[in-house]
Amino acid sequence: MGILTTLTRMWLLRSFRPFTFQADSGECPPEAMEGMTPGLYVHIPFCRTLCNFCPYCKVRYSRELCERYLQALHQEIELVAKVQGTSRQRASSLYFGGGSPALAAEHLGGLITTLQSHFDITDGIGLELHPDDVTVPILQTLKAAGVTRVSIGIQSFQEKFQRLLGRKPVNPQAMAHALQCVPFETVSMDFIFALPGQTAEDLRRDAEQAFDCGANHVAIYPFIQFSFTESRTPIMPKAAKRRLLDEVTDFFSATGCHRDSIWTFARNEGHRYSSMSRDNFLGFGCSATTLSRHQFRINTFSVEEYCRRLDEGRLPTSLRLDFTVRQRMVYWIFWKIYTTRLPLVEFEQFFGVPLMRVFGREIQLAKWLGFVTEADGILQLTRKGVFYFHHYENYYTLAYIDKMWGLMRETPFPQRLTL
Ligand SMILES: C[S@@+](CC[C@H](N)C(=O)[O-])C[C@H]1O[C@@H](n2cnc3c(N)ncnc32)[C@H](O)[C@@H]1O
Ligand code: SF4
Secondary structure: OHHHHHHHHHHHHOOOOOOEEEEOOOOOOOOOOOOOOOEEEEEEOEEOOOOOOOOOOOEEOOHHHHHHHHHHHHHHHHHHHHHHOOOOEEEOOEEEEEOOHHHHHHHHHHHHHHHHHHEEEOOOEEEEEOHHHOOHHHHHHHHHHOOOEEEEEEEOOOHHHHHHHOOOOOOHHHHHHHHHHOOOOEEEEEEEEOOOOOOHHHHHHHHHHHHHHOOOEEEEEEOOOOOOOOOOOOOOOHHHHHHHHHHHHHHHHHOOOEEEEOOEEEOOOOOOOOOOOOOOEEEEOOOOEEEOOOEEEEEOOOHHHHHHHHHOOOOOEEEEEEOOHHHHHHHHHHHHHHOOEEEHHHHHHHHOOOHHHHHHHHHHHHHHOOOEEEEOOEEEEOHHHHHHHHHHHHHHHHHHHHHHHHHHHHOOOOOEEEO
């Protein structure tokens, strides 16, 4: 598996050089994002209980630790904003992820105000919600703070899968009532795809229940077995996964939904929820990442160390990668194609050179294999391309993300990481 990602990397980068992340002392400021419109991301790592399949950076909630963490978040925002310049910068969107950010609901208004004093957020504010937090008072607090989109981690409405994942039952009636009383522009619901024994009928029932509860956007994330999580869930074989994905895609197209990324389907174009597919973003909080023109930075995963660095007036950056131009191009293409479409002009605007001049042969091969088509200057992933992107993404996640997060969970400030 590692060999596949390594060979692909060498071929695309025309280099044996791996991705090498250096330790960062927190004294070197992030690259300024002049002339760009970054997305903003804030990580809130607290959960009431910890799910054994979940790879994200999270700790059990305590009021005291959460308050200390929020104070450190304000400090990080101020430090980063100072580097970004004195004038208020345009930012596309703001997303709160976790963890379960609503555990800090009463403090989010303050964070949003601090961010808005430095950034003009033009495209709304999104937040990940645990089903336990879908109540009228919490939704009212979030809406009053400025949240416009929510994404609820249902995982499955069905008891057999809830039991498998160790999740509590969800009450769809209570959820529908709360979402009706406090509406949001986008209500997305997350489900896990390719659980053992899962059928297209299971997923169809989940999606219908989601729409009945008030969702207008659905995400179905393929189950990934991370090496450092405790769960040991059997993986669905490749052919069964492909069949299931095709059946689910048919169901969403038949209901008039539009695919807005590999794993997400929207009731219409206006309903969006995505914190990932941005050309540039600034991340705040532990485990948050920052992507600029030439750099990728990742913060420490340790809540304690995060707060300590900020108390010392230093940034909580743990590792930093300085991209070569070609590495940056490959990274850009990966996330753009995640949305299933790549407008050629956007590559040229970003890198100042036509995509076909740099990756002409790879694009021709992808067309020949039936992974993409081209029309009106847009490369569009085909259904076959979607499946193979997913298949490759699984390898990539295990070879890169699993290795990076596995290390970062153990070591707050590693010396070096080579991927
Ligand atoms: C941070 S969690 C969601 C917010 C909230 N904490 C919750 O549990 O509802 C983000 C999403 O990642 C997905 N996820 C978590 N672990 C996963 C895994 N091992 N494989 C695939 N998706 C996973 C789940 O669908 C989850 O809703
Ligand atoms: S799935 Fe959600 S609630 Fe469960 S541990 Fe992960 S972030 Fe926390």
